[in-house]
Amino acid sequence: MIEVRDLQKCYGDLVAVDHISFTADGGSVFGLLGPNGAGKSTTISCLSGLLQPTAGSIRVGGFDISTEAVKAKASLGIVPQELAIYEDLSGHDNLAFWGAAYGLKGDRLQQRVGHVLNRIGLADRASDLPKTYSGGMKRRLNFGCGLVHEPAILLLDEPTVGVDPQSREHLFELVREEKAKGTCVLYTTHYMEEAEKLCDELAIIDHGKIIAAGTLDALRAEFGGNDIIQLSGSFDQPKVEQAVNELHGEVLALAADTLMIAIRDGARSLPSVLQGISATGAEIHHARLSEPNLESLFLKLTGKDLRA
Amino acid sequence: MRFIFITVRKELKRRFNDPGALISSIMIPFAIGFLIASVMGGSGGSIKAGLLVTDLDDSFISQGILSALGQDQMADMITLEKVSLDEGERRINEGDGSAHLVIPEDFGQAWLDREEIALLLTVNPSQYVSPRLIREMLESLLDLGDYLHKVFGDELKIISQSVDSDGLVGISTADFSANITDKVSGIADLVLPPVMEVDDVTPEPEGSSVSMGLLMFPGILIMAAFFAANGQSSNFWTEKEKGTLGRWVASPNAFSAFWVAQWFTAMALTALVAAPIMLMGFFYFDITFEKYLSALAWLALTGPVLFALLSLIQVLAPSRKSGSMISTLVMFPLLMVGGSFFPTETMPGFIAGIAQYTPNGRVVEPLKAYLTGEYGSSGMFAELWGLLLVTLVLVLLTGSLSARKALA
Numbered sequence: 001m002i003e004v005r006d007l008q009k010c011y012g013d014l015v016a017v018d019h020i021s022f023t024a025d026g027g028s029v030f031g032l033l034g035p036n037g038a039g040k041s042t043t044i045s046c047l048s049g050l051l052q053p054t055a056g057s058i059r060v061g062g063f064d065i066s067t068e069a070v071k072a073k074a075s076l077g078i079v080p081q082e083l084a085i086y087e088d089l090s091g092h093d094n095l096a097f098w099g100a101a102y103g104l105k106g107d108r109l110q111q112r113v114g115h116v117l118n119r120i121g122l123a124d125r126a127s128d129l130p131k132t133y134s135g136g137m138k139r140r141l142n143f144g145c146g147l148v149h150e151p152a153i154l155l156l157d158e159p160t161v162g163v164d165p166q167s168r169e170h171l172f173e174l175v176r177e178e179k180a181k182g183t184c185v186l187y188t189t190h191y192m193e194e195a196e197k198l199c200d201e202l203a204i205i206d207h208g209k210i211i212a213a214g215t216l217d218a219l220r221a222e223f224g225g226n227d228i229i230q231l232s233g234s235f236d237q238p239k240v241e242q243a244v245n246e247l248h249g250e251v252l253a254l255a256a257d258t259l260m261i262a263i264r265d266g267a268r269s270l271p272s273v274l275q276g277i278s279a280t281g282a283e284i285h286h287a288r289l290s291e292p293n294l295e296s297l298f299l300k301l302t303g304k305d306l307r308a
Numbered sequence: 309m310r311f312i313f314i315t316v317r318k319e320l321k322r323r324f325n326d327p328g329a330l331i332s333s334i335m336i337p338f339a340i341g342f343l344i345a346s347v348m349g350g351s352g353g354s355i356k357a358g359l360l361v362t363d364l365d366d367s368f369i370s371q372g373i374l375s376a377l378g379q380d381q382m383a384d385m386i387t388l389e390k391v392s393l394d395e396g397e398r399r400i401n402e403g404d405g406s407a408h409l410v411i412p413e414d415f416g417q418a419w420l421d422r423e424e425i426a427l428l429l430t431v432n433p434s435q436y437v438s439p440r441l442i443r444e445m446l447e448s449l450l451d452l453g454d455y456l457h458k459v460f461g462d463e464l465k466i467i468s469q470s471v472d473s474d475g476l477v478g479i480s481t482a483d484f485s486a487n488i489t490d491k492v493s494g495i496a497d498l499v500l501p502p503v504m505e506v507d508d509v510t511p512e513p514e515g516s517s518v519s520m521g522l523l524m525f526p527g528i529l530i531m532a533a534f535f536a537a538n539g540q541s542s543n544f545w546t547e548k549e550k551g552t553l554g555r556w557v558a559s560p561n562a563f564s565a566f567w568v569a570q571w572f573t574a575m576a577l578t579a580l581v582a583a584p585i586m587l588m589g590f591f592y593f594d595i596t597f598e599k600y601l602s603a604l605a606w607l608a609l610t611g612p613v614l615f616a617l618l619s620l621i622q623v624l625a626p627s628r629k630s631g632s633m634i635s636t637l638v639m640f641p642l643l644m645v646g647g648s649f650f651p652t653e654t655m656p657g658f659i660a661g662i663a664q665y666t667p668n669g670r671v672v673e674p675l676k677a678y679l680t681g682e683y684g685s686s687g688m689f690a691e692l693w694g695l696l697l698v699t700l701v702l703v704l705l706t707g708s709l710s711a712r713k714a715l716a
Contacts, residue, residue, distance in 0.1 A: 048558040073560040084551030088322045100314045101559045129325060145555070 001026045001153050001184035002047065007056035009042050009208075016042040018208035019056065024186055024201070026152065029179050031199030032188040033294060039208040040188035041081060044157045047186070048078050061152050074102065077151030081158045083142050085130050091141050092117065092126040095148045102149035112148050119177070120144040121170060136167030143171060153184045160194060172198060192294035204298060211301045220292050226250070227266025228296045229273055231259040232286045239280035247276050252299045260299065262292065311561050315569035319543075320576055333535045333581045338588075341528035344649060357386045357406040357438035360396045367416030376449055385441060400430050406438035407431045409446070420468035422457060459495060463488055522593045523651035526675040529582050529589075530668050531648045533611030536577040538635060540570060541618035544710060545628035567619075567707040571699070574615035579608035595679055602685045603675060610671045610695040616702035617667055623710040647672045670695060 002024040009017040017039045024030035032040045045051040047058055049065050049072065058065045061075030078084075085094050095113045104112055117123045120140040122133075130138055143159055156175070160168045175198055178185055189195055195202055196216060203213040212219055229249075237254055244251050249263035259277070263269050266289045278284060290296075323330055359377065363370050378388045391399065393410065400408035410428040418425035429446065431439035457464060463484065547553035556566055583604060590600055618635050625631030643649050645659060646666035652673065655663070663669035674691050677683035 050554055050557055070560045073558060076558065078555060078558045080551050080554055082551040084555045086318075086322060086550070086552060088325045089318065090325075093318070093321060097314065097318045098555065098559075101311065101556070101561060103560075105310075 001061060002030070002186060003057075003059040004043075004047070005057045007043065007046060007058060008054045009039075009046055009051060010054045015208050017046065017053075020203070020205070020208070020210045021056075022203050022210065022213060024184050026184045027179060027182045028200040029175060029185040029187050029198050031195040031202040032186065032205055033190070033192060033195045033199075033202055033298075034188075034205035035190050038190075038205045040190075040205060041157055042208075043205075044078075044155050044186070044188060048076055048155055049073055075152045077146040077149065077154045079143050079146035079154070079156045079159050081161060083138050085138065085141050085145060087131040088129060090127050090129055091122050091133070094130065094141060095144055098145040099148040102151075104149055112150065116144045116148045119174060134164075135162055136164045136170075139163045139167055140170065143174060147174075147178065151183065153186070154178055156185060156187045158188055158190070160189070160191070192298070195294055202294070204294070204301065206298075206302050212297065216294075219294065219297055222292075222297055222300070226262040226264050226292065227269075228252070228290045228292055229261050229263060229266055229270060230288045230290070231261075231274075231277065231284055232257060233259075233282055233284040235259055235277070235282045236280055240277060240282060243276045243280050247273055249273065250300075252296060260296065262296070262300065312565055312569045312572060315565070316572045316576060319540075319569065319573040320580075323577065329539065330581070333532060333539070333577075334584055336535060337528050337531035338585055340531060340649070341524055344524065357435075357441050358404075359386050359388050359442050360391045360399055360405045360408040361388060362391055362393045362396045362408070362410045364393065364413045365411045365415040369416030369419055370411045373411070373449055377445065382445060386445065397430075400432060403432055403434055405432060406435050407442045409442075417468070419453060420464055459491060460488065463491075519593070520651070520654075522595075522680060523653055523676065525589045525593060526672045526679060527648040527651060529585055529607055529675070530611065530614075530646075530672050531643060532581045532585055533578040533607060533671075534614050534639060534643060534648070534668065536581045537574055537612065537615035537618055538639060540574045540577060540615050541622050541635065542628065542632060543570060544619065544622055545631060549628070563711050564704075564707050567703050567710070570619070571612055571615065571703050574612040575608045578611035578615075579604055582607050582611070593679075599678065599685070602688070603678060606675055606678070606688055606692070607671070609692060610699075613667045613671065613695050613699045613702070616699045616706065619706045620702050620709070623706050642666050642668055645669070647676075651676075667695075667698070 002022075004023070005021050007017055007020050008015070020039075020043065022030070032043060034040050042051065046053045047060060047065065049069050052066065060072040063072035063075070065072045086097070089097065092113060095116055096109060099109045099112055114123075117126050120143060122137060122141060122144070125133065125137065130141055133141065139159065139162070143156075146156075147154060160171055163171065172194075175185055175187065187195075187198060199216065201213070201215055202219060203210045204219070205211070212222065226249075234257060235254065237256070240254060240259060241251055244261050247263065247269065249261040249269075251259070251261055253260040261273070263273065270287070270289055274284060274287065361374060363374065374388060374390075376382065377386055389405075391408075396408040396410070399405055408430040410430075412425060412428070415425055415427070417423075427446065427450075429443065431443070466484065544553070547556070553566075557563060586600065586604055586607075589595070590597060618639070621635050621638060622628075622631040625634055645662050646668035647655070647660075647663045648668050652660040652663045652669070664673070670691065674683060674688040678685065678688040
């Protein structure tokens with residue numbers, strides 16, 4: 001459904017997307033995970049034909065987005081990061097307009113608008129103007145405008161930014177429904193919890209490059225079965241690094257007040273880790289043991305926090 | 309084409325959902341027009357100064373001045389009303405009238421004897437044009453009096469003496485008349501124009517003279533179109549900032565369709581805003597309603613030339629704020645020079661000449677000519693294609709310049 005080959009997008013000397021490649025299939029959710037400014041939105045803009053790539057090729061629904069733009073765009077549904085809705089047009093009219101923009105008309109259009117209004121939970125507010133909606137309701141309408149025409153491919157660019165937990169769960173449910181219908185969903189986010197919950201496959205992107213890709217399990221395997229121990233307190237950095245090496249662990253992050261290490265069989269190793277680190281003169285206030293997740297993987301790969 | 313229609317409908321729905329802005333587009337030009345017409349001396353009729361005159365002299369000289377002010381072209385501009393001194397002072401103090409002229413006792417005799425005497429003119433400070441008009445006319449009459457003394461000094465002296473003695477003294481009436489005729493013949497080549505025969509081939513407009521209000525009316529209509537166009541042209545920034553323009557570009561529709569839809573929306577909005585103003589104007593100025601649809605069609609088709617111009621400015625501007633600022637800077641001088649605030653008939657010649665080269669001037673003048681009966685509808689629509697072509701070029705230019713900006 002989506003086939004990206006060696007995509008590059010430059011703005012003068014700035015390389016926003018640096019030769020990335022990936023494929024995403026129907027009936028699956030492909031996640032692009034990365035911090036703000038990593039190149040996720042630029043990638044989405046190239047995929048949707050809003051930006052012309054500097055190099056590389058993009059095929060959407062079997063059509064090249066540069067040379068067969070109209071056919072390629074017809075298969076796309078876009079949910080941009082900003083609230084791309086008309087505040088001075090009712091919820092119903094917003095959906096009807098964007099449905100008509102993709103060729104729906106007559107009964108079919110009204111049927112789809114009614115269905116989507118129900119699905120996004122706005123049926124009882126359909127005739128109200130979005131300027132009277134809450135933030136979560138506007139997000140849902142923004143989402144609805146992208147899927148009213150039943151696209152084969154849905155591009156979701158950080159769709160849950162600024163959304164309350166209830167509306168977020170509602171949106172997750174909609175994504176899962178689309179996936180179940182066979183839609184190919186491309187989902188960008190900088191929330192690793194969302195990526196873990198929703199995505200079948202992931203690409204972690206930083207500074208315009210894909211630094212890791214695969215299924216969630218495959219990415220976790222990057223840790224080689226290690227667990228994560230996070231400590232907070234006060235640490236002497238050179239001594240702590242040496243102590244972790246002696247414990248056969250790997251330092252993922254180390255600062256004056258935090259330490260994160262990857263270590264095999266974390267539950268069993270925890271007492272010796274605490275003892276070894278304390279022996280360096282460190283004060284430990286808090287310790288947490290967890291399985292490796294995308295955040296720790298990102299930290300391991302880039303040496304920085306995903307939310308930075 | 310279907311999508312353009314859908315977009316126009318969507319745009320109109322958006323405007324209807326903001327009725328305050330729509331009503332303002334109608335009311336603001338109407339209010340401005342009313343104010344300007346009031347300042348210029350009346351909301352509907354021609355500019356006419358009201359002169360209150362107290363003639364304490366009541367001589368043939370003072371009556372001659374009043375006759376001169378009440379004749380021919382002067383009578384078109386000044387309404388003369390004889391009042392007592394008290395009434396004149398009271399009414400001018402109440403602002404009733406443009407000026408109050410007091411001709412003092414013995415004015416006629418003093419003028420004949422070339423003695424110094426003052427005419428008292430009290431003007432209404434709340435009016436600007438009319439009091440100046442009266443003052444200038446009086447000054448012209450007094451200058452004329454001075455020239456009469458220079459040319460017919462001897463004869464006037466005789467008349468002066470005769471006023472006292474009830475008859476011409478020491479000269480026969482025939483000699484007196486012959487002297488005056490000789491002098492008039494002597495200066496005829498200098499002061500009288502050569503005799504010319506002029507055939508006036510300009511057909512008279514229907515009815516009598518065209519009122520100031522009617523001259524201003526097309527300008528008020530185009531002002532309404534201008535305000536509607538200004539709001540519509542900034543829609544580019546609204547859609548860009550909201551992200552709906554991005555959605556549009558990502559849809560399978562051509563980007564040029566966006567601008568064509570905006571153009572058609574500007575036409576519909578112009579018609580929508582102008583229709584009620586035009587209806588009131590047709591009633592007020594008693595214009596035949598046969599002209600209503602043609603005039604509305606003309607305005608709806610040509611008014612969007614302003615939308616196209618303002619859209620180009622918006623697209624060339626680096627931001628919404630600077631776009632609005634530049635649009636305003638362009639809009640108001642165009643309204644002034646293009647005959648929207650003031651009719652070209654009241655402008656100095658060189659500014660009226662410039663008006664022909666402004667887009668709003670090109671819309672206003674044929675419409676004015678049509679409403680006043682100078683043009684038929686075919687005369688007005690003869691200028692349609694040129695305006696449509698200019699609009700199309702501006703829209704295409706705007707579309708091509710904005711395509712890249714839409715995505716930036």
